[in-house]
Amino acid sequence: MIYRESGQFKTTYAADQAMLPILQDKIFVLAVIALAVALPFLVSNYVIQALLLPFLIYSLAAIGLNILVGYCGQISLGTGGFMAVGAFAAWNILTRMPEMPILVGFVLGALCASGAGVLFGLPALRIKGFYLAVTTLAAQFFLVWLLQRPFFVDYSATGVISAQEIQLLGWTVDSGIDKYLFALAVVVIMALVAKNLVRSSTGRKWMAIRDMDVAAEIIGIRPMMTKLKAFAVSSFFVGLAGILWAYLYLGQLEANAFDIYTSFDVLFMVIIGGLGSILGSFLGAAFVVLVPIFLNIVPGWLGLPLDTAMVSYIEVFTFGALIIFFLIVEPHGLARLWTIAKQKLRLWPFPY
Amino acid sequence: MAFFIEVLVGGLLAGLMYSLVALGFVLIFKASGIFNFAQAAMVLFAAMFIAGMSGEWGVPLWLAIPITIVLMIGVAWVVERVVLRPLVNQEPIVMFMSTIGIFFCLIGIAEIFWGSSSRTLDVGIPRDPIFVGNMLFQTYDLVAGGIAVVLVLLLAAFAQWTRMGRVLRAVADDHQAAQAVGIRLSTVWVVVWSIAGFVAVVAGVVWGGNLGVQPVMVDVAFKALPVLLLGGLTSIPGAIVAGLIIGGGEALAEVYLGPIIGGGIQDWFAYMIAMAFMVYRPEGMFGEKIIERI
Numbered sequence: 001m002i003y004r005e006s007g008q009f010k011t012t013y014a015a016d017q018a019m020l021p022i023l024q025d026k027i028f029v030l031a032v033i034a035l036a037v038a039l040p041f042l043v044s045n046y047v048i049q050a051l052l053l054p055f056l057i058y059s060l061a062a063i064g065l066n067i068l069v070g071y072c073g074q075i076s077l078g079t080g081g082f083m084a085v086g087a088f089a090a091w092n093i094l095t096r097m098p099e100m101p102i103l104v105g106f107v108l109g110a111l112c113a114s115g116a117g118v119l120f121g122l123p124a125l126r127i128k129g130f131y132l133a134v135t136t137l138a139a140q141f142f143l144v145w146l147l148q149r150p151f152f153v154d155y156s157a158t159g160v161i162s163a164q165e166i167q168l169l170g171w172t173v174d175s176g177i178d179k180y181l182f183a184l185a186v187v188v189i190m191a192l193v194a195k196n197l198v199r200s201s202t203g204r205k206w207m208a209i210r211d212m213d214v215a216a217e218i219i220g221i222r223p224m225m226t227k228l229k230a231f232a233v234s235s236f237f238v239g240l241a242g243i244l245w246a247y248l249y250l251g252q253l254e255a256n257a258f259d260i261y262t263s264f265d266v267l268f269m270v271i272i273g274g275l276g277s278i279l280g281s282f283l284g285a286a287f288v289v290l291v292p293i294f295l296n297i298v299p300g301w302l303g304l305p306l307d308t309a310m311v312s313y314i315e316v317f318t319f320g321a322l323i324i325f326f327l328i329v330e331p332h333g334l335a336r337l338w339t340i341a342k343q344k345l346r347l348w349p350f351p352y
Numbered sequence: 353m354a355f356f357i358e359v360l361v362g363g364l365l366a367g368l369m370y371s372l373v374a375l376g377f378v379l380i381f382k383a384s385g386i387f388n389f390a391q392a393a394m395v396l397f398a399a400m401f402i403a404g405m406s407g408e409w410g411v412p413l414w415l416a417i418p419i420t421i422v423l424m425i426g427v428a429w430v431v432e433r434v435v436l437r438p439l440v441n442q443e444p445i446v447m448f449m450s451t452i453g454i455f456f457c458l459i460g461i462a463e464i465f466w467g468s469s470s471r472t473l474d475v476g477i478p479r480d481p482i483f484v485g486n487m488l489f490q491t492y493d494l495v496a497g498g499i500a501v502v503l504v505l506l507l508a509a510f511a512q513w514t515r516m517g518r519v520l521r522a523v524a525d526d527h528q529a530a531q532a533v534g535i536r537l538s539t540v541w542v543v544v545w546s547i548a549g550f551v552a553v554v555a556g557v558v559w560g561g562n563l564g565v566q567p568v569m570v571d572v573a574f575k576a577l578p579v580l581l582l583g584g585l586t587s588i589p590g591a592i593v594a595g596l597i598i599g600g601g602e603a604l605a606e607v608y609l610g611p612i613i614g615g616g617i618q619d620w621f622a623y624m625i626a627m628a629f630m631v632y633r634p635e636g637m638f639g640e641k642i643i644e645r646i
Contacts, residue, residue, distance in 0.1 A: 075445060123627055126634045128642070129444070130387045134581045135630055137574070138623035145620055214644050260574065264452065271449045309467065317460025323453035328438045331446045 003345040019195060036184055040177040048176040049249075055289045056183040057244045062269040062281035063194050064237025069267070070275035071198050072230035073210030074124050075132060078139030079238055080262035081120075084255050086113035086239025087246035088147045091253050094164050102166050106243050113239020114232045116143060121231030125224055128213075140260055147255040161253040163246055179248045186244060190237060195278050197233065206230050207276070238266075272326055274333025283334040291322060358487045359603050365493035367599015368500040369562075372555040373576035374583065374591040375504070376548040381585045382524040383544040384436070386447045390454040392573030394549055396565075397458045398424060399556030403473040403565040404466035413475060417553065424549025425542075427458070432542045459567065470566035475557055496558045503554055504592055507547070516543060524586070578622035582629055584639020594637060598622045 003024050010016040020026045040048050061079060068076050090109025094100060100108075120139035127135050166173040166182065173182045197203055205226045208216035217223050246253045265288055273284020295315045330336050344351075376391040398420050405416040435450050479492045511517040522530040523540050531537060556565075559572060579598050583590025605621045635642050 069445075123631050127630050128634065130448070130585065131581060131630060131634060131636070133387075133448075134577045135623070135627045137577060138620060138627045141574070141620035141623055145616060148616075268449070268452070271445065275445070310464070313460055313463035313468070315460075316456050317464065320453045320456025320458075320460060323456070324435055324450055327442075327446055327450050327453065328435075331439070331442050 003342065003348075005346075019192075019199075033188065036188075037181070040180045045176040048180050051289065051293065052180055053176075053183060053249050055285055056180070056187045057241050057249060058266065058269060058289055059282045059285040060187050060190055060244065061238050061241035061266045062273065062285050063191060063278055064234045064241060065266050066270045066273075066276065066278065066281045067194060067198065067206070067237065068230050068234035069270055070277065070280075071203060071210060072206040072227060072234075073213075074121070074227060074230060075130070075267075076136045076139075076234070077133050077260070077263045077267065078117075078120055078136035078143070079266045080258040080260060081140040081143035082113045082117055082235045082238040083242025083245060083262065084147050084258035085116045085143055085235075086110050086242035087253055087258070088255070089113065089239070090243045091161065091163065091246070102164065102168065106240065109243050110236045110239040113242065114236040117231040117235025117238075118228050121228050124227050124231065137260070140263055144255045144258060163251055163253060166247060173248075183244055183248055186240065190240065191278060191282075194237065198276075198278070202226075202229060210276075268323065272323065272333055274335025277333065277335035279338065280333050280335030283338070287326075287334065291319060295319065354487045356604075358489070359607050360600050361487075361489060362493060363600040363603025364596050365490075365497040365599070366603065367579070367595040367597070368497045368592070369555070369559060369595075370572070370575045370579045370599060371592045371595030372500050372503065372551065372558065373572050374580040374595060375507070375588065376551040376555070377576065377580050378583075378585065378588055378591050379507075379544055379548045379551065383520055384523075384541055385444065385527075386436075386451060387444065387585070388548070389448065389451045389573070390431075390458060391548060391552065392570045392576070393455040393458040393462075394424065394427070394552035395556045395559065395572060396567065396569045397427070397462045397556075398549070398553040399473065399560035399565045399569060400462040400466045400471075402553070402557060403471040403560060406473075407471050408466070417557065421550055421553055424553060425546045428542050428545030428549050431545055432538060436541055437538065455570075459570065463567065468567050470564050471560075473557065473560040473565050475561045477561055492562060496562065499554065499558055500592075503551065504588065507551075507588065510547075520544060575622065578626035582626040582636055584636030586640050587636070587638035590636060590638030594626075598625060601625055 003022075005022045005024075008021075008023055010021070015021070020029060039052065043052075061083060065076065065079050068074050086109050088109075089112030090105050093108050094102065094105040097105075116139070120136060123135050124132055168182075171178070173179055198206070205216070205221045206229075208219070208221055209223060209226050209230075213223055216226075242258060245257070250257060269281060269284030269288045271284070272287050273282070274280025292315055295318050296311060299311055299314075326334070373391060373395060376394065377388055380386055380388040380391070401420045401423060402413070402416050405411040405419065406413050411419070431454060435454060436447075439447060439450055477492050477495045479490070481488050482491055482494075483489075511521055519530070519535055519540060520543070522533070522535060523537065527537065530540075555572075556569075559569060563569070579591060579594045581594075582598060583592070583594030602618050602621050606618050609621075610617055630636065
């Protein structure tokens, strides 16, 4: 009844091609952003640091991986490696050139991740499917190993490499709320970029390659450029997420923080959230970040006398079971459930 | 020279261990086209149950191993019923994700039963070093290598000479044609997952006997994956040959290349070999040629 597009006439091409053509969607998205801005002032610092910040950063990584896996169809398990490259490149650039503005350093760091992505994307021109997925593990293991070499970390005296403070036009990002707002700004901007990119001609080429690369090649899409572009863009997002992870969440740089399980987590988010959906990346990130925390506190609510070790074992099991459950219920991910709900809402309360 | 051979043989035998894990992947991929990431968790699951039962409940090993094999058959049945059947005909990546779900479930169950502490598993394989000339070899590695070879021969004989083996080969060749002549795919999947479970038991005993049984064991998966890739996802001999190449190459690289570019290269060296080869031949050494049609 409320969610209905009848009567909303498009009088220009621009209006017809708007990102959110329906007024209600526009209002909804703006409300969500307003809520996201207001949220840190309503919840405790712990919630910001332990829930919201990882959620935002993982969302960004998931959007990046979704571009590669969901839109271009190239399965990658090297996400952790590319995150590490972004973080370490940014740190090295900012350490060696202290006069550089921090945002420029971040962008350059993400570009380095982009370069690493292109390098490890080259085999994708010949290797496909699961063969490619396993090949990208080479990126994961090799990059994390490489970043532990003395050349990249010899600026530290104590062994712990702390990240530089983020200063922006006199705004020092140090408290939980500051970090959250900084991450939120980056994620919103990048999500907009991604959303617009995937509905541009580049995005359509990616989808053509995903659906059938041989056919796409025949109608004149160059597979090499298209795939490498997907790797470059995806790794840029992922690298940026790595930078935020190191600078905002950890506050220090540690190559082992970007291990293979990070890659798996991000791939989970993409698949549980929905392949080929920007919204799905957010939903998936929320699922993967929130579920373990939720599972951790449930036994406490129920008053079950379990020791912490047992809780963590049950958590592992339940997490696996939930993944299977969601895949069976909706193999196309949470984003599909959202779409179905919207379809239902259009007819509600008078379905014919 | 003696040192070179010593390193090489040690590497080759370690490579056979990787092959043991890779075999389980290959079996399931051939029969169902599913990239079964849970194989490593099955190895851990089997090893934890054997070590746990013999260590904590005092069940003798000759009994604990058959019980675990039965348990793995049970796991195969449950997986087929609960996971594979509802997901039939889904895209490969969804199936792959579901096996990661199975991966976590199996680890969770094993830990709920046996905790995450490290256990030893002594299966009575001697561990004395033996000398050939002036070269030193580990008896354990030799015996384990022998077990791997016997297992592969057993699997080959099973596939070649039994009725079920013929069914499996038919399914691997062409799903639809196999169904058309009256083969039940669901039965085949249970059988294949059971065999993979059996392979996991063997791998678990051999790995666990050597390095102890602990949750970190699942990381053997990351050793087996490049082997799998290099050999080709559909080839059992490929898994063995690739295991030898990667095991040998890795050991030599660690000894001769490691000091030059820094230690710890065994984490990624195998992947680099596999990747370099895959660019040359995208389906691995013995994998089926990938034919693309529109």
